[in-house]
Each structure stands twice: as structure tokens, then as C-alpha cells.
Amino acid sequence: MAAKRTPLMAGNWKMNLNHQEAVVLVQKLVWTLSDKRHDYAKAEVVVVPPFTDLRSVQTLVDGDRLSIKYGAQDVSVHESGAYTGEISAGMLAKLGCSYVVVGHSERREYHAETDAVVNTKAHRALAAGMTPIVCVGEGLEVRQAGQQVEHCVAQVTGSLAGFTAEQVAGLVVAYEPVWAIGTGEVATPDDAQEVCAAIRASIRGSLGDEAADGVRVLYGGSVKAANVAGIMTQPDVDGCLVGGASLQAEEFAGICRFYDMPVL
Numbered sequence: 001m002a003a004k005r006t007p008l009m010a011g012n013w014k015m016n017l018n019h020q021e022a023v024v025l026v027q028k029l030v031w032t033l034s035d036k037r038h039d040y041a042k043a044e045v046v047v048v049p050p051f052t053d054l055r056s057v058q059t060l061v062d063g064d065r066l067s068i069k070y071g072a073q074d075v076s077v078h079e080s081g082a083y084t085g086e087i088s089a090g091m092l093a094k095l096g097c098s099y100v101v102v103g104h105s106e107r108r109e110y111h112a113e114t115d116a117v118v119n120t121k122a123h124r125a126l127a128a129g130m131t132p133i134v135c136v137g138e139g140l141e142v143r144q145a146g147q148q149v150e151h152c153v154a155q156v157t158g159s160l161a162g163f164t165a166e167q168v169a170g171l172v173v174a175y176e177p178v179w180a181i182g183t184g185e186v187a188t189p190d191d192a193q194e195v196c197a198a199i200r201a202s203i204r205g206s207l208g209d210e211a212a213d214g215v216r217v218l219y220g221g222s223v224k225a226a227n228v229a230g231i232m233t234q235p236d237v238d239g240c241l242v243g244g245a246s247l248q249a250e251e252f253a254g255i256c257r258f259y260d261m262p263v264l
């Protein structure tokens with residue numbers, strides 16, 4: 001019998017909102033979810049603010065015993081030392097982060113992160129007690145050549161190297177087609193399912209049922225409250241990694257409550 005995977009809705013704020021704005025957004029989000037009687041068993045809710053906001057978010061979440069979790073957008077490949085500007089996994093764990101996004105396409109594109117770098121970051125996060133959200137996804141040219149499955153499976157294989165089946169069962173992989181990020185161009189539910197299913201199948205092939213049935217595979221790319229329900233009907237999509245729409249409390253709360261949204 002396959003493990004039941006709790007859906008996960010993670011809001012990646014990217015380089016938006018200072019620490020004061022972060023507190024306001026988290027308060028609004030939690031209030032909206034509570035007003036709508038959000039069932040956290042139906043969707044885990046995570047915010048992923050910039051590093052500079054994390055202490056304020058931690059204070060709010062801990063002080064008010066909020067049910068949401070939070071994470072970081074990146075982590076250093078190094079454990080500690082003379083690496084100016086870097087943030088270590090230990091520092092993020094100390095701030096109470098549950099998750100760390102690694103290998104986002106914007107890091108791969110603007111900071112030339114390879115699968116090997118992403119793999120090291122994922123290991124750093126897990127070793128510090130946090131769950132990596134390992135991002136993969138194809139650009140437009142790859143999609144037009146019909147190579148999206150091979151491309152994403154290769155990224156997953158490289159990015160998850162060295163993890164055991166038991167570890168992978170607790171990880172999160174996010175499929176984000178680059179052509180759908182911030183463009184308003186959302187992949188169809190079938191597009192999302194095709195690649196998410198292929199990722200799970202490849203994990204099943206290499207690490208077995210425990211890893212494949214446990215790992216949560218998210219979709220990301222122009223997700224909104226209006227289109228989330230259709231995406232979430234797909235059997236291999238376990239949640240969403242949301243960018244722009246996570247900056248608005250009402251909109252992100254609607255995404256978290258995908259189970260009450262109409263399938264359009």
C-alpha cells in the first residue's frame with residue numbers, strides 16, 4: 001500500500017519583502033487561512049522568505065504558535081568558514097527552517113549552479129535536519145524538442161545522488177518548467193503530470209517503492225488560486241511551489257485551499 005503524501009504548498013517570495021513586510025504578510029496569510037478554516041492535514045503551508053526575513057518570521061511563528069512552516073531559498077555548499085556572503089545550513093536550522101529550496105532555475109541560470117552543486121546543497125540541508133526542496137525543470141527549447149522528461153529525470157538523478165531510499169522518501173522535488181515561471185504561461189495539468197510521473201517512476205526504478213511512494217513532487221510555474229485545483233487533480237502532483245501569487249495573502253490562501261477550489 002503506497003504511503004499517503006500530505007500535499008505541500010510552498011510560497012517562494014524570491015527577492016521580495018523586507019522583514020517588516022514579511023511579518024504583515026504572514027499575519028494576513030494565517031488570519032485568512034484560519035478565517036476559512038483551513039485544514040492543515042489537507043495541505044501543509046510553507047513560506048520561503050529572503051534570508052533577512054527569517055528571524056522575524058521565526059519569532060512570529062514561534063511566539064504565536066502558528067501552524068505554518070517556513071524555509072530558506074538557498075544554502076551554502078560549505079559548512080562554515082571564510083566564504084563571504086554565504087549562509088550555512090547550520091545557521092538556517094538554528095533559525096527554525098524546516099525546508100531549503102535548492103537548485104531553483106533562477107539559481108541554476110544566474111549563478112551557474114550544476115546538478116553537483118545542487119546535490120551538495122541538498123545533502124547539507126538534510127544533514128542539518130531540514131528538508132531540501134530540489135528544483136528541476138526544462139527551458140523552452142528543451143520543451144519544444146520534446147526532451148522535457150529526459151532532461152528533468154537527468155537533473156533529478158544528478159541532484160539526488162548519494163541519498164538513500166529512506167532519505168528520498170522524505171524529500172521534496174519541485175518540477176518547474178522554466179518557460180512557465182513568472183510568465184503567466186501555466187503548464188497544463190497533463191504537462192505537469194507527465195513530468196512529475198516520470199520523476200517518480202525514475203526514483204522507483206533506482207531506489208524502489210519506499211522512496212517513490214514517499215517523495216513529494218510539486219509543480220511550479222504561474223500557479224494561481226484559479227488554476228491550482230486542476231493541477232492538484234493529477235495523481236503524481238503533491239503540491240505546488242508558488243512564486244508571484246504567494247506574495248498576496250488571499251491568493252496564496254486560496255492556493256493552499258485547493259481542495260475547495262473549482263476545477264476549471
Ligand SMILES: O=C[C@H](O)COP(=O)(O)O
Binds near residue numbers: 176180223243244
Ligand atoms: O519558485 C517559484 C517558481 O519559480 C514559480 O514562480 P511563479 O509562480 O511566479 O511563476
